[in-house]
Amino acid sequence: MAGLTAWFALVERGHVRAGEVVLVEGTGGVALFGVQIAKMHGAQVIVSGSADKLARVAELGADHVVDRRSADWAAAILALTGDRGVDHVLELVGGAHLGKAAQVVAVGGHIHLIGALDGFEASTPVMPILMKDITIHGIGTRHRRALSDLVSAIDSTGTKSVIGAHYPFEDLPAALDHVDRGPFGKIVVEVG
Numbered sequence: 001m002a003g004l005t006a007w008f009a010l011v012e013r014g015h016v017r018a019g020e021v022v023l024v025e026g027t028g029g030v031a032l033f034g035v036q037i038a039k040m041h042g043a044q045v046i047v048s049g050s051a052d053k054l055a056r057v058a059e060l061g062a063d064h065v066v067d068r069r070s071a072d073w074a075a076a077i078l079a080l081t082g083d084r085g086v087d088h089v090l091e092l093v094g095g096a097h098l099g100k101a102a103q104v105v106a107v108g109g110h111i112h113l114i115g116a117l118d119g120f121e122a123s124t125p126v127m128p129i130l131m132k133d134i135t136i137h138g139i140g141t142r143h144r145r146a147l148s149d150l151v152s153a154i155d156s157t158g159t160k161s162v163i164g165a166h167y168p169f170e171d172l173p174a175a176l177d178h179v180d181r182g183p184f185g186k187i188v189v190e191v192g
Helices: 002-013 029-040 050-059 072-078 095-104 126-132 144-156 169-181
Strands: 019-025 044-049 064-067 086-091 104-112 136-138 164-167 186-189
Touching: 002 029, 002 086, 002 104, 002 144, 019 029, 019 095, 029 086, 029 144, 044 050, 044 072, 044 169, 050 064, 072 136, 086 095, 086 126, 086 186, 095 104, 095 126, 095 136, 169 186
Parallel strands: 019 044, 019 086, 044 064, 086 104, 104 136, 164 186
Antiparallel strands: none
């Protein structure tokens, strides 16, 4: 599901192309698939994440990494793009963070609203959306053809899911605690 969500956003809705710039927020399962899918299509990738995880995401192919807690987060992203902004944002935070996504997206860019870590009430100043002609895609549904296309792309490129940790079913509470702490990749709970 994580891979399909990222695929649906970037490929089906965003039509990501070589030479475009994609901002991926975070280092969870959807985010890391987003990095891999954007690179698969020849895009440049900027990842905004926790400082302790940035080196690992750079090893996966991110072209640039930015500490999401830095005071000059938007300025850093704009500087990386020569003040042009990014073509796509995988917006995994939601809530009031949508305004930051609108700040760093380029004219004619796409915000793929996937997450709600900051809450289910999204807010943003309207002026950047109007003046930049931004498209906001709500990513919640996917279809079978997209799954088939994703599987074909993964098979042809050898892309692998990033697994942060494995837990036996008996350790489900520990696995859920790990999810709450913010994993790097997906958490697998093995049943049986």
